[in-house]
Amino acid sequence: MAFGLYIHIPYCQAKCPYCDFNSYAAERWPEADYVEALVCELDHYAQQAPWADAAITTVFFGGGTPSLFAPASIEKVLTAVFAHWRVDDSAPLEVTLEANPGTVTLEKLRALRATGVNRLSVGVQSFHAHHLCRLGRIHDATQAVAAVEQARQAGFANVGIDLIFALPEQTAAEWESDLTQACRLCPEHISAYNLTYEEGTPFASLRQRGVLRPLPEETEVAMFTGTQEILSAAGYVQYEISNYARSGYRCRHNLTYWRGGDYLGVGAGAHSYARPTTVDANAVCGRRWSNARAPYIYLQSVAQRRHARAHVEDLDARRARGEFVFLSLRCLDGFDAAEFRQRFGNDFPALFPHAADLCDGGLLECSGGRWQLTPRGVLLADSVFSSFL
């Protein structure tokens, strides 16, 4: 078995008001204790099935703001990872770290690169000062550009930029200029996320009170299709609804999630997923679990039990195949019909008869043995996905 490893660092310098990730603003953070807990959790899982004999394909430091941690801390975690697991030999190991431009310097990036991190995902979000300010970001556009340029100088050959569109009062011209500026920096990967007003965030309550007004739906759709046009003209291939890459630079870690692969998550609030080796109609077809979310509870749990599992969910066959379809369809090349049959013991249209209606409605198609969204289906992806759950 091969799996992706996710490592969550939950601390941020400030909490952005649109963000519902498991992240916490902190002036100081218990970095040494947290690293010790991560190493302890890794030691624990390295002795548990199904991870014990598995090989690792990708490592992803996400957050929060992993770039707040010292490179020496990242190195300690990676040393523990490589002490326990061999690297899957089907592709070079991808080791990603999410970086906030307000937290990096050339020196730090060089030291991070020396630890074995080989892919940097830079959270730029916008190049416009008023949008960065409203988003509560701790950096400006100049720092964002510098972070990408310094990543190159530090030796990163695989750099991604994250952007957000459909910001309140954002114009199409502003968004186009964000995309153009991002392309000018020549990253290998660009993520372009549509802003969502997540429940419980300050942005959601400002929206409810009428202080923030979402853009009209047709403007959001126009921005989305404009993104496809601009990035494709610049040589990026849209391989997932919000993700674009140059040839050979898709994020393999995220592809593991979208393709229903196994992944182990360590750190506060991290999620894991493991499949059983066989599937039958009534058996458990996958197990998902998540860690305690609050960092101090996570630290206590690991100190007491060597893990921090808080919620465990067993997926029956119906749920497992619905999730597989909905996640796989996020990728524009969808899923292989034969792989579906092998995983779930029957053909996709037999288990999801409404697939025929989606095809008739021009939302879904089977082409070259793969089930995938049509361009119209991509625009209406949320309603297609919900029909499988």
Ligand code: SF4
């Ligand atoms: S820096 Fe990232 S993880 Fe932290 S609060 Fe902002 S969006 Fe969330």
